[in-house]
Each structure stands twice: as structure tokens, then as C-alpha cells.
Amino acid sequence: MNIDSVDFFYASMPSVTYDADGSQDTLLVRVRSGSDEGWGECEASPLTSIAAFVTPRSHGVCQPVADSVLGERLDSVDDIARIAALVRRNSMDLLQAPHTFSGIEIALWDLLGRRLGEPVWRLLGGRRAYPKVPYASMLFGATAQQTLDAVKSAADAGFRAVKVGWGTFGQGSVDADADQLAAAREGLGSDGFLLVDAGQIWVDDVAAAAQRLPALEAAGATWIEEPFLPLAYRAHAELAGRSGTVGVAGGEGAHSVHMATNLIDYADVRFVQIDTGRIGGIGPAKAVADYAAARDIAFVNHTFTSQLALSASLQPFAALPDHRICEFPLTPSELARKITAGRLELVDGELLPLDAPGLGLDVELEAIRPYLHDVEISIDGHALYAGEHFGGTR
Amino acid sequence: MNIDSVDFFYASMPSVTYDADGSQDTLLVRVRSGSDEGWGECEASPLTSIAAFVTPRSHGVCQPVADSVLGERLDSVDDIARIAALVRRNSMDLLQAPHTFSGIEIALWDLLGRRLGEPVWRLLGGRRAYPKVPYASMLFGATAQQTLDAVKSAADAGFRAVKVGWGTFGQGSVDADADQLAAAREGLGSDGFLLVDAGQIWVDDVAAAAQRLPALEAAGATWIEEPFLPLAYRAHAELAGRSGTVGVAGGEGAHSVHMATNLIDYADVRFVQIDTGRIGGIGPAKAVADYAAARDIAFVNHTFTSQLALSASLQPFAALPDHRICEFPLTPSELARKITAGRLELVDGELLPLDAPGLGLDVELEAIRPYLHDVEISIDGHALYAGEHFGGTR
Incomplete structure (x- = not known):
């Protein structure tokens, strides 16, 4: 055909x-x-x-x-x-x-x-799909209190992991960022995964990023995402060498397999985040997932749009049980919510990739x-x- | 304004x-x-x-x-x-x-x-512009004889350097490629710079590329250009470790400064080739030229279009006397030839960046x-x- x-x-x-x-x-x-x-x-x-x-x-x-x-x-x-x-x-x-x-x-x-x-994950060679721990993805509030409230409402809705990012983070004072991070942790509670997205704000300025490390560690952040331009490998690797318990994450803009695997090989990311809607689709994302898995690097989807994109982005690592964290667009636009009839539902704070033909959504x-x-x-x-x-x- | x-x-x-x-x-x-x-x-x-x-x-x-x-x-x-x-x-x-x-x-x-x-090169901080040795850029002929004839006519026209590339190079037998390379050297004469462009044909297959190294060395090739996908750094570095007198070249597709400097830092290219029409213009290309010069890596323009593009692409390294080789589109289309009134002329096989306001061409x-x-x-x-x-x- x-x-x-x-x-x-x-x-x-x-x-x-x-x-x-x-x-x-x-x-x-x-x-x-x-x-x-x-x-x-x-x-x-x-x-x-x-x-x-x-x-x-x-x-x-x-x-x-x-x-x-x-x-x-x-x-x-x-x-x-x-x-x-x-x-x-x-x-x-x-x-x-x-x-x-x-x-x-x-x-x-x-x-x-x-x-x-x-289901696509079976076409990719998977035997079964494993549940993921979705993180609620949100922007920093205009104030620390707004961030606290937003993160708390996600935690109350059953999310065990939350990502906060963008807003004015990294652009103002180190203290203001520390307040935001502490607020996010307070809203989430002591157990959850707290993830932080810097949105490339420090370009390639390692010192500026490193100034935020104490507050990131104090808030128990699992990762600091996109601290720099995505191809500034040396800056990433330098920060990774100093970031202790906080892993460096990145990869959403990768538009080829090598662009993603280079982040593992040269930028020392501990989490590689792939958007199937940018890297060339599900096949290249699966190649990155396999490469990451072989090196004990966590594969994570990047998804900030519809449930169709979410289902697509889960396929490459659906069958990898140890790769647990997944991005979940918490408050997509009205348009994005209307694109599909069905949706992936949270059950006990976990998300199971659909076991239905194709992507499983109409x-x-x-x-x-x-x-x-x-x-x-x-x-x-x-x-x-x-x-x-x-x-x-x- | x-x-x-x-x-x-x-x-x-x-x-x-x-x-x-x-x-x-x-x-x-x-x-x-x-x-x-x-x-x-x-x-x-x-x-x-x-x-x-x-x-x-x-x-x-x-x-x-x-x-x-x-x-x-x-x-x-x-x-x-x-x-x-x-x-x-x-x-x-x-x-x-x-x-x-x-x-x-x-x-x-x-x-x-x-x-x-x-002139732009002076706005970039240059004190004077130095002559370049332009290479005539051409595609491999359908037969080795055609390649010989084409290279010879460029040499007869005064070019001391010639680049051959694309065609069926790398896709057929190793012997056929060796014949093409020997023909190019014969057409050029023993003294000239012979440059070879593989057009990414081996994707990331180091063994396939390495099979051509003996013929490249025998023909006295100065560089082998784009043997692989441009982000396959490891493959580049492995080939560079085995290529002896033949340097690895690449960079034309770089669309950011880091994408180019990463080729120097991780792919071990000896020649970094920048197209000002892709990397974001003259400013980023100048940043790459300075980075390369500080590391004894040769900066080379990539230009396969008009004289306007040629003049733009010369600006970043016009004032760097040691970076001598430059690409010169030998047989651009009728359209490309008509874009500008003036043109950069070859004098004794050399090309001098224009000393006139801006890019110097109308x-x-x-x-x-x-x-x-x-x-x-x-x-x-x-x-x-x-x-x-x-x-x-x-």
C-alpha cells in the first residue's frame, strides 16, 4: 500500500x-x-x-x-x-x-x-507498557505565593511530580529565585519530585546558573532543565560537574538523533527530554531512548500540547520500566483539550500508555x-x- | 535610526x-x-x-x-x-x-x-584584508575523464585549489572512487590543493569512509569534507584519528555558533566551513572564525551561490592572514551571476576581499x-x- x-x-x-x-x-x-x-x-x-x-x-x-x-x-x-x-x-x-x-x-x-x-509501542518491539509518573508542567507564578498555590493544587490533584519553569526565573535576583523554589517545594510537599525548567535563560553563563545551585539543592530539585542554549555542551558539562544531587536535563529542541545523543555524550545530561513532534517522530525518539537506556540516562518525553502529542511521545519509552518520569501538560489550551475524544487518565498518580491500535486516540x-x-x-x-x-x- | x-x-x-x-x-x-x-x-x-x-x-x-x-x-x-x-x-x-x-x-x-x-571586515575590527586562495568548487564528473577535464580547465584558468564532490562519490566501489581522485589530481597538477566533498554520504559509517583514505592520501587530498551527518561527532573524530595527512572538514550546515565550535571541540575537524547565509549571518561566523583561529583550526567560507554571498562569507576571515583557502563558486547559474554588477576578480590565482563600503557590491x-x-x-x-x-x- x-x-x-x-x-x-x-x-x-x-x-x-x-x-x-x-x-x-x-x-x-x-x-x-x-x-x-x-x-x-x-x-x-x-x-x-x-x-x-x-x-x-x-x-x-x-x-x-x-x-x-x-x-x-x-x-x-x-x-x-x-x-x-x-x-x-x-x-x-x-x-x-x-x-x-x-x-x-x-x-x-x-x-x-x-x-x-x-499499539505503536508494540510495533517498536515492546512486550508490555509500564506506568509512568507524570509531572504536572506549569509556569512559575508571578509571585512565590502564586507558585506555591499552583503547585499545591497539582499535588492535591494527585501529581507526585511537578515541573515549574520560565516566568522570571533566572532573570532577577538569586534570592527571588530561591523564594520561588522554596515555595514550589512547600506546595509539593516533602516527597514529590520537583523539576525546574530554566528555559535557556543563562545562554552559556555557567557562573549565573551555578549561583542558583544551593537553592535548587535546598529545594531537593531532581533536575535543572535547559540552563543554557542547547548546543552549549561545555557549559552544560561544567554545570553538571558542580550540581551534586541536581541532574542537568535537556533535549526538547533536538531535531536529530545525534543532537540528542550528543547531549548525553558531551553535555553530561542525566535526563534527555525528547519531543516526538520535533526530533523527526517516534522512530528517532526510540533510537534516543535505547541509547539513553544503555547508558543509564533517563529518557523523558517533552510534551506541552495535546493528548495526541502526549500519546505519541510516550511510545518510545512505554516499554522501558525504569524510565518512570513523564511530562504531562496540566493546563493545555481549550483547543488542545478538544483535539482528541479520549484521553490518558491519571490513576493513583500514574499514567499508563494506551493499549489500543496506533496511538489509541481519535x-x-x-x-x-x-x-x-x-x-x-x-x-x-x-x-x-x-x-x-x-x-x-x- | x-x-x-x-x-x-x-x-x-x-x-x-x-x-x-x-x-x-x-x-x-x-x-x-x-x-x-x-x-x-x-x-x-x-x-x-x-x-x-x-x-x-x-x-x-x-x-x-x-x-x-x-x-x-x-x-x-x-x-x-x-x-x-x-x-x-x-x-x-x-x-x-x-x-x-x-x-x-x-x-x-x-x-x-x-x-x-x-567595508564590513573593518567594522568587525580588521585592519586590512588579506588575499585568499580560492578553490574552484565543482561536482565530480560522471566519469573519471570528465573529472580530469573539468579540474584541468580550472587549473588552466588559474586556480591553485580545486574541490570536487558529490556525484556518485562514496556510493560505488572503492576503486571507482580512487580513479576519480587520481583523475582530479592529474587534472590539477602536483602542486595544487585538492579538496574532496563527500556530501554526508556515509551517514555515520566510519569503516566505509576509512576505506577511501588510502586513495585520498595517494591523491594528496588536503581535506575530506562532510563524510558523515554533521552532528555525528564521534564518527568524525574516529575518522580524524585515522586520516593522517588528510584533514576532516565540515560545518556548512551549522545554524548556530555552538554547532560550529562543537565540530572543533568534539568532531576534531581541521577545517571549519561556515556559510554566513545559514549560521545567522556575519556576526556568528566571525565568532567561529575567532574561535577557530585561537585553536589553529582553519576557517573556510562555504559559498555556492552568488558573489553577494561570496563577499558576505569572506568578511569574517578577511583580516586573518593565515586562513588562506576560500570557496569560490566557479560555475554559478545565470541567475546567480546576474545578481550583482561588480564581482570579485581572481588576480594571480588569489582573491582579495573588497575594500569598499558594506559588502562592496550592488x-x-x-x-x-x-x-x-x-x-x-x-x-x-x-x-x-x-x-x-x-x-x-x-
Whole structure:
């Protein structure tokens, strides 16, 4: 069976704010092959990712993503890896290509899982799926008290792990950051996992990051995430050498397997966080999970959007029992909540990857129709892309 | 003075082939501030880079590039670095952003140089510009004889260095590659620099690459370029440990300073090749040049397009006398040749960076008008971009 069509659906909230909240828009991807279909989701900047699918060819290794996907054979999981290699080669000089392909690749797994009646994690070789400890992901409050209240409400809702991040953390005084961290710990209680996300705020300034280590240790933080630009390996490794019980975490922006494994090999991260919606999909994320597991590095998903993205991001490490922590978007936008009918439910503070064909969730296109955008891209009057969704067919 | 407008001009040859010839299309950028203007060029996939400029905001750190540029102050070189930091922060999750910003940043330097009456290399702190030894960059011929003839004609034209690459190199037998390399050396003569570009063909297979080392050494190759995926540092370092007199080269795809310096620190490249049209412009390329120079690693430009791109790519190392080799696009497309009025001429096999305000070349918009494309991008009927060029104004 060949890939008959790839359709994109760009949706956003009526108002998109400056908050670091990635659930405010989405680019959903529907792939059809014969009578089967599958769905995936691309992380960030829908219009740019659509453009990378339809852009005219610049030269032999700067081809649009579409040209490596439409019409290709899709009979087995090997075909997904084969198509991924085509994209990597043919779109070598097209920087956005991995983000575009991520949603497509996820949809290919979903489609194949549905066709074969298996959850994706089983197609990846897993025998059973193990429960994860989801952490509630939230932004720091404007005040320490707001942070305390928000973390406490997550703890009250059954979360044993909470991540706080962004806001003004790292930009003001060391004392103000210490107050925020203490408040988060107080809200969480003494037992829970406290995770902290610095959002690259110190660029590559190890001294600035190290000033926060005492407060991070005092608050019993499990990790400090993205202290620096993701490719500043030396800064990461220097901080990791001084951070004691606090592990360094990172990887969400990785757009290739090597970009993630280099964080393990050269940046000394103790937690590698992978977004299947960016790295090129589920296959590359699984390669990173296996690499991490072999080196006793914890694999963690990065997910700040929908339940569809959450289910996709759990597949690579669903069958790894020792990799327990997972990110769980606690307060996604109304749009993100409406994307799927079912959802992954918390049971006793744990989350079990779904045991259902594909990703195990159905996309509710009618529910999100009010949020969909008409996109038109044309060159010299010739439409490359037009309408609420794009029927890329070959 | 503020940045009043940023306009893009997308042009391509009437027919764009599958050859690895990056001069088949272009995305030119014109920036205006007060009565001054400057020009730059983005490498690869014009439509995608335009989309990254105008795309709606996804969230606080996934903003369109336009929002960090339009209306910003531009009084000194520090403003260029400040704007670059804004783009890096505000477009953190927008993968294509560095490619889009590269052309803008180059135009900012050109504009500032024209305003101040100085060549860009002097604004970068250089006292004088030193001549470079340009290498003629070409693809392997379909046969060894074709390669010999093509290299010989470059040598006859005065080139003392030639780079051959792509074609079927690395994909067929080791003997066939050896024949090609011997032919290239024969065409060049015994004295010239012979450079070889593998175009990532061995992915991360060190053994496959190492099989070609004897022939590379026999042909006296100065470097083997991009043997692997650019982030496969370990593979690079392993090959570098075995490659004797043949240095490993790479870096053209670097889209941040760290991505380039990591190649020096972890991949053991002996030559770091930077495309100012991809890495984020001239400022980041200068940072890499300084980093390389301090470590006795040769900085080399990557340029396969126009003379405008060539002039931009020479600025970061124009004032470094010991960094001699530079890439020179030997047979750019008709379009690429028409972009500028003047050009950098070879004198006794050497190329001297221009000593004229800005980049020292004027863009001939009328000459390339037949190649320009009308681009339209609209969302829900609202045009984000329309016309032969885009007047992004604030």
C-alpha cells in the first residue's frame, strides 16, 4: 500500500499570547493509505512547517518534504525508517524539514498500528507498557505565593511530580529565585519530585546558573532543565560537574538523533527530554531512548500540547520500566483539550500508555473546526496550498 | 535610526534540477533604514524562509522573525548583535529562523558599512584584508575523464585549489572512487590543493569512509569534507584519528555558533566551513572564525551561490592572514551571476576581499527581474505576504 495523501490542519486559539505555552496552536497531520488513516502533530510554527512541505525545490538536497513522502510504499515499520532516510537526504539543506516530518512520521506509525491492530509501542518491539509518573508542567507564578498555590493544587490533584519553569526565573535576583523554589517545594510537599525548567535563560553563563545551585539543592530539585542554549555542551558539562544531587536535563529542541545523543555524550545530561513532534517522530525518539537506556540516562518525553502529542511521545519509552518520569501538560489550551475524544487518565498518580491500535486516540476534527485556519500559499498565481486543509495527493 | 523595512526577493532559474547546485535559486533581502539600504542573501528554500518571517506567533518563544527585527534601532554594530539575540530568544522554537535571519543580518552589516563608509571586515575590527586562495568548487564528473577535464580547465584558468564532490562519490566501489581522485589530481597538477566533498554520504559509517583514505592520501587530498551527518561527532573524530595527512572538514550546515565550535571541540575537524547565509549571518561566523583561529583550526567560507554571498562569507576571515583557502563558486547559474554588477576578480590565482563600503557590491534588481517570483501567503483571507517582494514595514 502506498501513501495516498498527507493533509495538514492548522488551528489556533483566537488569541495567542506571549506565554511560553506551546498548546496555543497546533499543526495536525492526517495521512491516508488505502482505507487506513493515521494522525500526528508537528510542534511549533504551523505555517513554516506547511511551507517546508510544499516549497519548490532549491536543488537536489533541498527538496520539499512532500517529495520524499507522497506515493511512497508503507507496508511495514521498515518503510517508515526508509522514508525518514529519504527526507533526511533529500531535504538536507531545508532546516525546517524535521519539524514538518515529525507530524507525518507520527501519523505513519498511527496508521500502521491501526492497520495491524497493535499499539505503536508494540510495533517498536515492546512486550508490555509500564506506568509512568507524570509531572504536572506549569509556569512559575508571578509571585512565590502564586507558585506555591499552583503547585499545591497539582499535588492535591494527585501529581507526585511537578515541573515549574520560565516566568522570571533566572532573570532577577538569586534570592527571588530561591523564594520561588522554596515555595514550589512547600506546595509539593516533602516527597514529590520537583523539576525546574530554566528555559535557556543563562545562554552559556555557567557562573549565573551555578549561583542558583544551593537553592535548587535546598529545594531537593531532581533536575535543572535547559540552563543554557542547547548546543552549549561545555557549559552544560561544567554545570553538571558542580550540581551534586541536581541532574542537568535537556533535549526538547533536538531535531536529530545525534543532537540528542550528543547531549548525553558531551553535555553530561542525566535526563534527555525528547519531543516526538520535533526530533523527526517516534522512530528517532526510540533510537534516543535505547541509547539513553544503555547508558543509564533517563529518557523523558517533552510534551506541552495535546493528548495526541502526549500519546505519541510516550511510545518510545512505554516499554522501558525504569524510565518512570513523564511530562504531562496540566493546563493545555481549550483547543488542545478538544483535539482528541479520549484521553490518558491519571490513576493513583500514574499514567499508563494506551493499549489500543496506533496511538489509541481519535482526532475530533468537528470539535476543533472553529479553530481551524484557511491557509493559502501561491507562487506566480499557482496555488501550492489552499484551504482549511491541504490535500497533498500523488 | 530604526529598521524601516525588510523586503524579500525570491528568484530562481526557469528549471531547477536535482543537481547539488545551490545557485539555482536565491532569496535576497533588502533592509532599509532612513535613507540607507543594505542587501543580504539567505541560503536555501526561499519560501520556507519567507514563511518564518511572517508566520503567526505560536507562543512567546516561537515568534516570527519579523517581530524581532522591524522597527529595531540600528546605530552601531552592537545593535546587530542585540537584534540577533532577540531573534534567538523570541524564535527559539522556530527551526527555520536562523536561515531567515542570516540574510537579514548580512543586509544589516551591508547597510551599516555603507552608512559609515567602511567595508564590513573593518567594522568587525580588521585592519586590512588579506588575499585568499580560492578553490574552484565543482561536482565530480560522471566519469573519471570528465573529472580530469573539468579540474584541468580550472587549473588552466588559474586556480591553485580545486574541490570536487558529490556525484556518485562514496556510493560505488572503492576503486571507482580512487580513479576519480587520481583523475582530479592529474587534472590539477602536483602542486595544487585538492579538496574532496563527500556530501554526508556515509551517514555515520566510519569503516566505509576509512576505506577511501588510502586513495585520498595517494591523491594528496588536503581535506575530506562532510563524510558523515554533521552532528555525528564521534564518527568524525574516529575518522580524524585515522586520516593522517588528510584533514576532516565540515560545518556548512551549522545554524548556530555552538554547532560550529562543537565540530572543533568534539568532531576534531581541521577545517571549519561556515556559510554566513545559514549560521545567522556575519556576526556568528566571525565568532567561529575567532574561535577557530585561537585553536589553529582553519576557517573556510562555504559559498555556492552568488558573489553577494561570496563577499558576505569572506568578511569574517578577511583580516586573518593565515586562513588562506576560500570557496569560490566557479560555475554559478545565470541567475546567480546576474545578481550583482561588480564581482570579485581572481588576480594571480588569489582573491582579495573588497575594500569598499558594506559588502562592496550592488544588487542589480533589474537584471534579475525575469527570475523573480510572486509569492502570496494568506491566512483566513488575510495576506501576510504578497507580491514580487514583501514590504515588511513597521
